[in-house]
Amino acid sequence: MNKTRLLDGSLRIYTVLIFAFIFAPILFSVIFSFNSQRFPTIPLGEFSTEWYVKILNDPDIWEAALNSLIVSTCTAVLATFLGFCTAYSDYRYRFWLKGPYLALILLPPTIPLIIMALAMLAWLSKIGMSGQLYSVIIAHTVLTAPFAMAVIRLRLSHMDENLEAAAWNLGGSEWTTMRHVIVPFCKPAIISALCLTAAVSFDEFAVSWFVSGLNKTLPVAILEIVQGNIDPTVNAIGTFVFLISMTLIIVAQIFLVGRQIKGTE
């Protein structure tokens, strides 16, 4: 009995240590962002908002932040729209070549980003669409649509199949049924998908770095600062980006989990 307890205890400690390892870089990055030292170590320096003041006064960072905001908003809308269409097609229809059809949307996340980056850069240059902000939006939509599709498909699988048929029997056309039954039913998943895709797009740097040209997004700005030398402003930008992403994820989670429980009642 004692031995099992010992084993349980050490397993618990081990698990906590693994979590500590996973969260250490995030935690330290936040701590360092408020630390006055340029080369942070322990004992820590004084509390300071110096790095935040520095980024607030940097027009480059403002521009990058604005670019990121535009990119992630447009990406979210496009990816969620495409994800919704595909999820609905998958839910409602069976058709020839459906396997490859689904592979088309689900495959991109399994291909390393650096390969996607090269392929996107080459192709978009070829068709004369590289180096613009919309190039990043196009690439991010390809990368994030699968996530939107998965979230909305999950929601659709909770829908009563007879609901749609009932609406038709009551005289609604397919279009009105879509507008008044299916879209409202999927609304929490749609909001959730918007947040998720925006968050993924907001953090992506490899593909953005290749295709954005001179229109840096925030992660690309971070990449360029990191390439230079140790500059603690990265921690301040990182903390700021982290807060935005977390807000998006928590909103997504609330809509996804909260409504799911309600929906199954």
Next chain:
Amino acid sequence: MTTKITGKKHFDLYAMTWRLPIIIWQGMFFVGPIIFMIAMSFFLVQNYRMTEAFEFVNWEKMFSRGYFWDSYWHTVWIASLSTICAMCLAFPAAYALAFRASENTRRMAIFLLIIPFFSSYLVRTFSWFVILAESGVVNAALGWIGLGPFTMLNTTFGTLVGYMTLTLPLVVILQTLAMASVDKTLVEAAHNLGCKPFETIWRVIIPLAKTGLIIAAVFCFILSFGDFVAPFYLGGSQDPTLPILIIDTTKSGQQWPRAAVVAIMMMVTLFAVAFTGIALAYRKRSSS
């Protein structure tokens, strides 16, 4: 049922409104780029300009260079090492979450593990860079107990720390899900029949969770194989991995066709690994 609704004649506008957008979009911006990249590997570069052609020059050049194969095997080796480390490090934690934790704890843990995916991987890597530095937090802490300082940056250890930052959350999640779906009564039965805990893990849990575990390993390999941040910033890129090779040839060399050759070789390798993994995962267990 859902199928009989589809039986309309020629062109169903409603159905196509939902089906076509993704075909057009991914055709233009996913299939297009990939096919173009494959075609590009046969193009020529003359006077720093790319001309469309069908020559095997780039393939011959890359395959005859020692540095390409050095980089290739180095990447395969370090990604395998990363996969082994992540699978072993994650296992006890996933086991604890799957069998010892309550349903609520498990759900909370998985939610926590999703967070890192949405925090900047670059910032986390930079954070490790500062933590592991010669005068960083870890060496300062070790200094108090009279150890070190150790050089951790620009070593394989540094690269692995980076890879673990990237892969551990996903591997723990996938392993936990794989083991949580194992029938608990079988584990109890093994226990009641006098099977020791470690034997139960080895002979009952691992075989039953095999599919999920292999999927976790495959994803871990794909992520490590394609990552350039950890080997570049924490490993010092003294032995460039394939992703670093792609960046170097694209960004500085203007040699896009050669970068395409490297990218295609990476994809072929990943497909081989993924297919082997899937074949192993779904293979029927021999009666041993």
